[in-house]
Amino acid sequence: MQPPEQWVEELLKLNDQDEKMTDKQLRIIQAAVETFSVKGYAASSTSEIAQKAGVAEGTIFRHYKTKKDLLLSIIAPIMSKLIGPFILRDFTKVIDAPYSTYEDFVRAIIRNRLEYARNNLPVIKIFMQEIPFQDDLKKHFKELVSKHVISRVIKVIEQYQQKGALINVPPLSILRFTISAVFGFVMTLLILMPEADWNEDEEIELTIQMIMHGIARSADDQALQNE
């Protein structure tokens, strides 16, 4: 069993019940995260999780009433953390920051989400794999995203549009486009092509450039080349 990783520390921080997790409970969670992320929740047995954790199967049910409660104890805390940058307290600073550009905003989001994803990959995998099947969770996450992400970022986008920094198209379309590019970047880097030799800082800047200015060569650039 590996030493605790970042995502374990995140889980500990988010423990709502202020009670100290026992060593065995911690090992149960670690084993569950490993098994759920590799095999999927439905194909993972409590027997296997117990063996992997080095505890009796009944011990799992000392701590969690059902297998699903174990899953939820892993997934539920991650939802607010996934939209963490957009939580009000932190987010207000971004909007009010002087000299701030949408570009800086996107850069901060990419770096922050990339770092978070890198340190919480197994739990994020479980979340993405399970959300299609857990209607309660899906609904709750949609509400969280709608309330904390979409409405807020759209306000940010509108402000930058009024400043003349962003094109005049529906803010939701800009949001969708931005999130697609960021998500595709993070997914490619961490899950789809982890073995590829990306220069990460360059790719971040490149991604931001492409988001802001696209991939078409401008007429100015072409004129310069023709000289």
Place this chain on the structure above:
Amino acid sequence: MQPPEQWVEELLKLNDQDEKMTDKQLRIIQAAVETFSVKGYAASSTSEIAQKAGVAEGTIFRHYKTKKDLLLSIIAPIMSKLIGPFILRDFTKVIDAPYSTYEDFVRAIIRNRLEYARNNLPVIKIFMQEIPFQDDLKKHFKELVSKHVISRVIKVIEQYQQKGALINVPPLSILRFTISAVFGFVMTLLILMPEADWNEDEEIELTIQMIMHGIARSADDQALQNE
């Protein structure tokens, strides 16, 4: 049981064994697709599929040796269809077409993939939900994508870069960016926000504009606004 939909016709077309599917086999597949896409493969029982298809459970095993064979019979054919536009015969036309732009290329891909996804949504859902857990399939799909999509589209991108139409950055980055934007668009439209009132043609053009020119307002645009 609904009348056959597009994805059923696609499956019939791809039947490798040139044998006619019986009515019951067809109903088994339809029921399996419905159940797998909603509950996931591991949480779907052959008993439920049989009931839904209106056949005896043993009938499933008359046609498929294992439950997994049933799944594979649904998923495997979709892999080549997912990269269909990039298959050599059709793809060569795109490269050789006169007056063709990368923008037209992307537009064609978006329209084609959107139409395909719309008509094959349940099967695509199953594919995306299962690929993380089926190592053989994942490996095979990666090879298909690598051989037929990445290598080819990178050649296209390089050609447009030489023509001066695209910026001089690594082609793989452009590919990643383009696919992210297209995928994000299709996912949003069909799965994440199907209830939103998108004007589809406008959003396609918008997405292409943002891919090509980004979302930053150009200096020319800003100067015009200042007048």
Place this chain on the structure above:
DNA sequence: GTGTAAAGTGAGTAATCACTCATTATTTGA
């Protein structure tokens, strides 16, 4: 119409599963 092959059935099987609970072990507080 008859015989054979193919399709279909559903009761049954062995295995697996989430979970229980009587018992044992460990921890805690006085």
Place this chain on the structure above:
DNA sequence: TCAAATAATGAGTGATTACTCACTTTACAC
């Protein structure tokens, strides 16, 4: 140190599952 509370155990349970197979039904060829 001791009693009570808490944590842990693992054999057992009832339910569920993928699959089998003897039997029945249907289709096909002559």
